[in-house]
Structure formats: structure tokens, C-alpha cells
Amino acid sequence: xxxxxxxxxxxxxxxxxxxxxxxxxxxxxxxxxxxxxxxxxxxxxxxxxxxxxxxxxxxxxxxxxxxxxxxxxxxxxxxxxxxxxxxxxxxxxxxxxxxxxxxxxxxxxxxxxxxxxxxxxxxxxxxxxxxxxxxxxxxxxxxxxxxxxxxxxxxxxxxxxxxxxxxxxxxxxxxxxxxxxxxxxxxxxxxxxxxxxxxxxxxxxxxxxxxxxxxxxxxxxxxxxxxxxxxxxxxxxxxxxxxxxxxxxxxxxxxxxxxxxxxxxxxxxxxxxxxxxxxxxxxxxxxxxxxxxxxxxxxxxxxxxxxxxxxxxxxxxxxxxxxxxxxxxxxxxxxxxxxxxxxxxxxxxxxxxxxxxxxxxxxxxxxxxxxxxxxxxxxxxxxxxxxxxxxxxxxxxxxxxxxxxxxxxxxxxxxxxxxxxxxxxxxxxx
Numbered sequence: 001x002x003x004x005x006x007x008x009x010x011x012x013x014x015x016x017x018x019x020x021x022x023x024x025x026x027x028x029x030x031x032x033x034x035x036x037x038x039x040x041x042x043x044x045x046x047x048x049x050x051x052x053x054x055x056x057x058x059x060x061x062x063x064x065x066x067x068x069x070x071x072x073x074x075x076x077x078x079x080x081x082x083x084x085x086x087x088x089x090x091x092x093x094x095x096x097x098x099x100x101x102x103x104x105x106x107x108x109x110x111x112x113x114x115x116x117x118x119x120x121x122x123x124x125x126x127x128x129x130x131x132x133x134x135x136x137x138x139x140x141x142x143x144x145x146x147x148x149x150x151x152x153x154x155x156x157x158x159x160x161x162x163x164x165x166x167x168x169x170x171x172x173x174x175x176x177x178x179x180x181x182x183x184x185x186x187x188x189x190x191x192x193x194x195x196x197x198x199x200x201x202x203x204x205x206x207x208x209x210x211x212x213x214x215x216x217x218x219x220x221x222x223x224x225x226x227x228x229x230x231x232x233x234x235x236x237x238x239x240x241x242x243x244x245x246x247x248x249x250x251x252x253x254x255x256x257x258x259x260x261x262x263x264x265x266x267x268x269x270x271x272x273x274x275x276x277x278x279x280x281x282x283x284x285x286x287x288x289x290x291x292x293x294x295x296x297x298x299x300x301x302x303x304x305x306x307x308x309x310x311x312x313x314x315x316x317x318x319x320x321x322x323x324x325x326x327x328x329x330x331x332x333x334x335x336x337x338x339x340x341x342x343x344x345x346x347x348x349x350x351x352x353x354x355x356x357x358x359x360x361x362x363x364x365x366x367x368x369x370x371x372x373x374x375x376x377x378x379x380x381x382x383x384x385x386x387x388x389x390x391x392x393x394x395x396x397x398x399x400x401x402x403x404x405x406x407x408x409x410x411x412x413x414x415x416x417x418x419x420x421x422x423x424x425x426x427x428x429x430x
Contacts, residue, residue: 019032020111021109032111035192041188042186042187050120061123067171073096081418082300082422084280092146094210095204099137103134104251108243112129114129124182131188132195136179137197253402261411261413276423295430299430303417315405326404
């Protein structure tokens with residue numbers, strides 16, 4: 001059944017899912033309807049792929065899924081900071097934050113569901129909206145940024161770059177196909193995520209936005225970075241809500257906090273310690289391979305333990321304070337990390353409906369060629385639609401108390417990862 005047919009069959013008992021795009025009237029609802037149509041048209045491909053699943057390939061793609069997870073990129077970023085190249089690492093981290101922000105903004109703006117269950121049988125349970133695929137955004141933007149940055153800044157042999165190119169291509173393709181194999185995204189979600197990744201990469205790398213950011217950071221005479229906390233608050237406020245409790249806005253807040261920590265750690269005005277470069281930037285000409293590997297392993301283990309301690313201790317301290325302040329201000333609060341896993345966002349034609357025009361017009365139908373009532377023109381109907389109030393959702397009336405907590409905690413995590421922990425490595429001699 002098509003998205004338009006599904007929405008045309010709506011009845012008052014159906015669940016009409018409103019989204020921020022609906023505020024733009026006919027154009028916004030047309031965008032949502034079109035995107036949902038594209039998603040539903042990919043169902044035959046998802047079913048065909050799931051009919052060819054095998055235990056071996058399922059294990060492979062379940063493991064490959066980690067290559068697109070936040071935890072994986074956390075390890076990669078830390079490895080780059082502590083071992084390879086600090087400048088590349090924090091620019092990589094800022095791009096990762098941008099990927100989270102723009103993808104999650106679109107997810108919450110569209111509020112489109114995961115593939116229909118049935119006929120699709122997803123191998124992982126997802127609790128957030130589907131369009132676009134965040135794994136696909138990262139699969140394009142992140143590995144290819146490392147490739148192009150290395151191409152311009154390192155003098156490697158042609159053979160090394162060819163191998164790097166092939167590994168990057170395989171990495172990207174595996175992650176994007178992984179979303180289809182596991183049944184958690186439609187082909188439209190994956191393509192849209194890939195295109196968003198290309199756009200972010202083009203602006204950030206090929207228009208040299210990353211170099212501009214680096215120049216602003218290292219220029220101690222520039223006062224623009226005093227505005228970073230205000231900019232973080234602005235981006236957090238402008239981030240659309242998810243409607244149902246999900247982790248999208250909360251995850252974005254984590255990345256904004258880490259970026260703020262990176263900026264503060266690199267900015268000479270707020271930097272506490274003298275900069276200590278990554279292990280390979282220091283030069284280790286006399287170290288044998290076992291000694292070098294031992295130092296790398298020691299940095300990863302010690303660094304990750306310290307980051308986990310910083311995050312865990314600060315969460316215990318800041319979370320109750322954040323909740324108490326918000327409730328003292330008369331705000332209704334909830335904790336996204338506790339409620340998000342109760343949210344189901346899979347498509348079901350009887351429970352997921354796009355909002356309708358008005359009155360007798362079927363929910364989700366944007367065909368206004370005929371009037372809803374005998375004496376009401378289609379143009380008048382559209383005028384009513386545009387002026388129709390946007391129904392409040394749960395997250396519009398309740399504030400996630402984790403958001404201010406995550407800004408504080410992950411700012412500290414970002415600063416510790418880029419400045420505090422490298423100082424610890426220098427102090428203990430690893």
C-alpha cells in the first residue's frame with residue numbers, strides 16, 4: 001500500500017504523526033509524503049535481501065554495524081588524538097558533530113518511520129525516526145574526510161594511498177548496505193544519508209571550512225570563540241523535538257558538548273596546559289616495534305578509563321542538579337535515556353498517519369483539487385491548513401533533563417580527551 005493510500009484510509013482512531021515540517025503548510029507535508037512514498041517503494045528490495053539472509057552473513061553485518069556506531073567513532077577519535085595527529089583528530093570530531101546535528105535535525109523534522117513490520121523483519125530494534133540514515137551520513141563523511149585530509153597533508157607512497165582508498169570505499173559500502181541487510185532503513189533513507197554526507201564533506205573539506213575553523217581556534221587574538229557557549233545553546237534550542245521520547249536530541253547535545261570541549265582545549269586563551277602532541281607527532285625513531293605498540297596500547301587503555309571516569313562521576317553529580325533546577329523553574333521533565341527504549345517507530349499503516357488537511361479531507365491527503373465541503377473552495381481549505389495550530393507532542397510539553405547535563409558532562413569529556421589526558425600521558429611518561 002502506498003503512503004497516500006495509507007493516509008487516505010485514515011480514521012479518527014488512527015495515530016496521526018505531526019512533525020515540524022507540517023508548520024510549512026502544503027510544501028512541508030508534500031515533502032513528508034514524498035519521502036514516505038520513497039521509503040515504502042523500497043520495501044520489495046528489503047524483503048528480497050532478507051529472504052537471502054544466512055547465519056554467516058548475519059553475524060558479519062551485525063559485527064559490521066559497530067563501524068557506524070557512536071562508540072566506534074569515539075575510539076577512532078581518541079586514537080587519532082592520542083596516537084596519530086591531534087589537529088586531524090579534532091577537525092574530524094567537529095565534522096562528526098556536524099553529521100550528528102544535521103542528520104538528527106532532519107530525522108526530527110520529518111519524523112518518518114522505520115521500515116514496515118511486517119513484511120520486513122529487522123534484526124535490530126530501533127527507537128528513533130528513520131529519514132535519513134545516520135550510519136550512511138557517517139559512512140560517507142567520516143572515512144572519506146580522513147582519506148582526503150591524509151592525501152593533502154601526508155607524503156605517503158602511491159601504493160599506500162591506493163590501499164587507503166580501497167579500505168575507505170569498502171568501509172563506506174559495507175556500512176550503507178548493512179542498514180538494508182539488517183532491515184532497519186529503507187533504500188531511500190540510505191541514499192538520503194549518503195547525499196547528506198557528500199554535502200557535509202564537500203563544504204567542510206573542499207571549501208576549506210575545516211581550515212577556517214582551525215585558524216579561528218589557533219588565533220588567540222580572535223574573540224569570536226567567546227561566543228561558543230552561546231552558539232552551542234542556540235543550536236540546542238533550534239534542534240527540533242522528536243515528538244516521542246528518543247535519543248536523537250540528547251545524542252546531538254553530547255556531540256555539541258564534545259565539540260565545545262575541543263574548541264576550549266585548543267584555544268590558547270582557555271587552554272590550561274601546554275599542548276602535548278600525539279605520540280607519532282613527537283617522533284619515536286629509536287623505539288622498537290614492541291615498545292611502540294606497548295605505548296599505543298597503554299595510551300588507549302589509560303585514556304579510555306580516564307574518560308569513562310570523568311563521564312561517570314560528572315553524570316552522577318550533574319544529573320540530579322540539572323533535574324532539580326528545571327523542576328524548580330516549573331518545567332515538566334523526563335529522562336530520555338530511560339524512556340527512549342519504550343518508543344516504537346516502525347511503519348504500520350493502521351497506526352502511522354500523516355496529518356490531514358482539515359475537516360472532511362482524509363488525513364495525509366494533499367489532493368485539494370476538490371473542496372472538502374460543498375461551499376468551501378480548495379484555496380480556502382489550504383488557508384485553513386496553513387493556519388491550523390501545530391498539535392503539541394510529549395516532547396513539546398516536557399523537557400529532557402538530560403540535555404543540560406550532557407552539555408556540561410561532554411564538554412568536560414571533550415576537554416579531557418584533547419588536553420587533560422595528553423598532559424597525563426606526558427606526566428606518567430607514556
